[in-house]
Amino acid sequence: MANTVLVAGASGLVGAACVDRFLDDGWNVIAVSRRQPEVFHERPFQHLPINLRDEAMTREAVHGLAGVTHVVYAAVFEKPGLISGWTDQDQMDTNLAMLRNLIEPLAELAELQHVTLLQGTKAYGIHLHPMRVPAREHYPRDDHANFYWLQEDYIKEKATTKGFAFTIMRPQLIVGPNTGVVMNLPPVIGAFAAIRKEEGRPFGFPGGVPYVWEAVDTRLVANATRWAAEAPAAAGQHFNLTNGEVFEWRDLWPAMAEALGVEVGADEPTSMAEFLPARAEVWAKIVAKHGLRQISMDELLGESHYYADFCFAYGATAPPPPAFVSTVKIKQAGFTEVQDTEQTFVHWLKVLQERRVLPPA
Structure with missing residues (x-):
């Protein structure tokens, strides 16, 4: 059974x-x-x-x-x-x-x-x-x-x-397609890109100082x-x-921009916790313009816009302490799977487009 x-x-x-x-x-x-x-x-x-x-x-x-x-x-x-x-x-x-x-x-x-x-x-x-x-x-x-x-x-x-x-x-740092959850970045990144494009502005990295960490x-x-x-x-x-490798946000940004059909711009520190809720009406217009699913800004984000500020080190002038973990133990125990982090983010952004949560590229 x-x-x-x-x-x-x-x-x-x-x-x-x-x-x-x-x-x-x-x-x-x-x-x-x-x-x-x-x-x-x-x-x-x-x-x-x-x-x-x-x-x-x-x-x-x-x-x-x-x-x-x-x-x-x-x-x-x-x-x-x-x-x-x-x-x-x-x-x-x-x-x-x-x-x-x-x-x-x-x-x-x-x-x-x-x-x-x-x-x-x-x-x-x-x-x-x-x-x-x-x-x-x-x-x-x-x-x-x-x-x-x-x-x-x-x-x-x-x-x-x-x-x-x-x-x-x-x-x-778990990455997937879910909306309205407490800690997931693709909906935040996708909404940010769509709003910047709608406002005629480039898709610049909104966080703080460069640093390296891991995702899964x-x-x-x-x-x-x-x-x-x-x-x-x-x-x-x-x-x-983890996925089995490290990354830096600015190195991921061009691949995500291409998937989302937006132009990469210079860094522009921006709080996702402030920027996105303040543009709920712009998002509603994007939803109507592209025939997206009727998901409001609040329903899209959950608490993930606060998590984005944390992950992007928004406002930081010095790199956060390194947060690297060893994954030797699980590999030695028999689970050896790995993933490409750039492909992880691109994959889930495209899934959100296919689900009509984000606008097409």
Whole structure:
């Protein structure tokens, strides 16, 4: 019999990609998210529009899911403005409660075999201080308050008492096609380019000083998650995850400009958190002009415009501390996939054009 995976946060970057990836292999998929996931696959899957913050609703919805063997937990709660919430205790407590609300009733059904959790580079404290380079999974836990630690401690205890395995992935700057999410750059970059073109202005890089870091294609994260679901070498492990190379934004800009049909211009520091909401009416005109899907600026961005300012180092006069992670461990464990970062961004920008979210080139 096919395994059954429950994907929490299924409308997000990793969640939607995982729905597609597990469907590829013939698994039964239950997608949990308040919004219907937008996926590529034509095979049917079950969608449960659950708010994981509601304990009673979650328990009632999950109570009859006796066949769930695997969980991919890609749900996250972030506060408006994003960055300031990363050190907020309420944000941490809410994320722990959401995980508990789902796993407690599932664990009672005694079918669970494996849970995958997502963390990120904040596990190494990069949002608070410089980190060791490269960051390695075996380093001692960075001593700062973070919902990662709350969720990790909970899932370790629950795995021990209920007898299921778990794996924790730490991807770096995930890139995909999802709109209205908390941290995804292609919709931000695409909207910025379209508005600049509409206003007769070139597509200059809007960030701060040059620096180098890493990203990961959401398809690669989904493939690693599918591998971890059944790989003995992944049980009980943490894995950093990137495309396998470094990049600098200005080096990516010409390829993205070509894909979007805009002219590259000189750097022009611009806050995406301020620029894009202020041009919501311009965006609405672009949507009407090109017959795009009726997605407002707020619906397009989620909180990703704040994330863009963070990623582009907007306002920075000195390079941010290096945020490089080692991916040797996951490769040695058996997952060796890599991706070209320039192709990653171009691919997802073109997908957004094909979905009529962004205007054609």
